[in-house]
Amino acid sequence: MYQIVRFLKTRSFAVLLFHFGVLLFNWPLLSLPSKGGGTSIFTYLIVTWTVLVVLLILVGQSIRHGERSGEGD
């Protein structure tokens, strides 16, 4: 668990997540749900976005936990 928390607040994880995020919300990945049209693109965007927000909550909390225990980045 401690290893995960440490990894979540590293710069490497942030850069990795950013690239994944950019890929998930752009062509060509975005073209897959777009084919279905209607509710599928709506569902895809909301679900992916929610997952990203959950990960950001974990990252933010890991950083704050690290700051409190004096580890820093």
Place this chain on the structure above:
Amino acid sequence: MFSPLTVLIVLLVYFGLLFLLAQWVEGKSKLSQKISGSPLVYGLSLAVYATSWTYYGSVGKAASSGMLFATVYIGPTLTMILWWQIMRRMVRIKNRYRITSIADFISARYDHSASLAALAACAALVGSTPYIALQIKSVVATFNIITNTTGTSASWVQDQIGPIAVILMIAFTIMFGVRKLDPTERHQGMITAVAVESIVKLAAFLACGIFITFIAHNGLADLFYNTKAMGHNLEEIITLSGSGETPYATWATYLLLSMSAIMFLPRQFHVAVVENSDEKHIATAMWLFPLYVLLISIFVVPIALDGLRIGFAKSMADTYVLRLPMWYNRPWLTMFVYIGGVSAAVSMVMISSMTLATMLSNHILLPIIGAVKPLGFLRRHLIRLKWFGVTFVILTGYAFNVAVGDSFMLVNMGMISFAAALQFAPVILGGIFWEGGNKKGAKLALGSGFAIWFYTLVVPAFAQSGWAFESIWQHGLFGIELLKPEALFGMATMDPLSQSVFWSMFFNIGLYVTGSMLSETKATGLTLARDFVNIMERSSKPIYMSGKATIDLTTKTKSIVTALTRYVDSGDAGTMFVSSLRRVGLSGRRKVSLNELAELLGEVEKTLAGAVGAAEAHTAIMAADIYTEEERAKLSNMYAEILADLKLTPGELKRRVDYYKERESLLSHQATELEERVKVRTVELEAANTELEAFSYSVSHDLRAPLRAIDGFSMALIEDYADKLDKEGLNFLDRVRGASQRMGELIDDILTLSHMTRLEVERETIDLSEIVLEIIIAIRERDPDTIVDVTIQPDIKAEADPRLVKLMLENIVGNAWKFSASGAAPKVTFQTEEALGETWFVVRDNGAGFDMQYADKLFQAFARLHTQDEFEGTGIGLAIVDRVIRKHGGQIRAESQVGEGAAFFFKL
């Protein structure tokens, strides 16, 4: 639905409460400070991003372009992933350089360039003012929607709602944010009010969404079904980005613009960087803000679908959020949604106009005032200049709204404004990650970026609104097809916004890099660049704190001595220099730090001032050109940092320096005077003391002769006339003798005490056990009838004066013998004991003891705890003991209980 007056009163009450909250937050109570310093307030204040353009407009965008609205919120979510890495740097730079706005940040990075700051301020003003117009427009339009349902003629309030809203916005902005000058440009009251407004607008939007999805319909599936049932094709409505030819390019452009807007829109920069009070808050904001925008987006599509299902015109989709609660006849939900919309508009207008006013006054008006001398008096009215700035920005926004109304320009202003903010990205991100970026590159980047932005987005918007540039828009500049604003250099495959972003970034980034690489960076600029880029390094300290000795003192010595030889001969110049070196502690050094060099020059200047006067000495040292250009720049930064750290204006600093100089001179004068007085008093005291000692010695000495006579003649009377005196007479003579002998002993003790004070302590290693043994033997000889059990720990050694210690031990051991002798089994011990973590010498007896409440009187001269009848004595003994101990710098304390003996602990 509501009377105009009711709506106006509700709004006034709402903003009145917000104002009271802001006032309270700026107070000093612990709770208010806790709230204003909370990371939640910081995170929520970032939601000023969600203006009325997104509050109302996202539903409009969803109705016309499907999910494209979501990019405006997904973009910032992606940026937030790197928020901790980027924003922390910017906040640290802000703290170090006391940054007040985005223009100030750019100027500070690029060699404090005033022209860059002015360019950035102008661009921010041009990009943001129409956006403010959009907010005013939404407040006025929505007010008319909720107050105009009866069809009766408009009331005065309805007619004048525009000017009323503008006046209230100006008043609130000045009261909340620009009431007084704050050197840190932080406004906790205003930011807390913005955070509350963010909660209100989110709650209102969610309330509307939940009502439509779960109360008006039975959930999302039911709403989708009902929409389809009304003949609408969901696949046609919920598209990726409308019916454009290049949906993915449009989507990516919107995403990119939104990603940069969250950081580089002037208002976002202000709340995220300038208003940050603790960099740890960034960690909270990086999840709180994405959660906020996700929540505010979830019901956008359901609201849009329900509006279309009901049959509202697509052109009215921007106001579905407000119209739907009205259609369902829910007045309080309508009012709540309206307040949410006004909150979104007002918070944006307040923060934008405040930061724009700061840029306007600092980077445009003040340089103009500096250049036009008759306007110089305005410098003293900085706060009024800011008030003017706020009023100017909001009034310009209002005038723009009145003039252009529903034009193409205003409707598209949101994205045009985002594209303007994107132009700041290369110079700011390059500035904090690349040391090579310089002023020239930044000027070219901002200049070209904003020029292309204006040409490709503003010119077509003006043309489509029918005001100007129609010919340019249709045929290109000078009729050149390749220069058509919406198909620059023939690029017609992209939508106008995407091609504008492409070309502006192409030139902006390209010229920033090439301009920086092809031009030379000044030393001052280089130092700043390194400091900005390396701000996160743990060793990165303010310039004046870094004290590396890198300056070669040999070359400086020549310049300094040469400067001195203009006034004195070379021999004296050398002496002056060497003495200055010695005084600042640099003798023998070959390399010095800049700080040390500055101190040395200050000392040399002072030394020379003694010969030629302060002014001339200063001129001489300044003219000597001792600093290189780089050193001069570093020194200048050093002073700037010190000034920034002190949070003082230069004027205030000067006043304080003068005050401290004056105080120091006064104090040093007083200290000299005090020293003189102490010297005089010491001499007087020493003389008085010597006189007193001589007096007491002579008095004591002279008293002994008559006492001996009294004792001698009393003795003679007893021996020669005993038969002639009766029993009573003999008794009287015995008493006379006893009294005179006691007085003799007293005088002896006083003489001993007096003599002892004049003795100097001469320490040597002595055997205390041996001395105590000698004393016991002597006492036993004097008092052979008393049997006392004496125990002496052998080999107790000490570094002390043998004469004085013997005198002291005679008194302590003598007392122990005297006070225990009358007991049943008298016992005296001398040993060492550990107490209070130290080793003590202890004389212990099991005699009469004393009451500890009188322990403080024990060592006073003539103080006796027993009567003369109980135990003989003069009361001087323990005073002598105390004096000996003190002369050795030692300590003594006693422990006792009446009838259970006493113990004297001492150290030498």
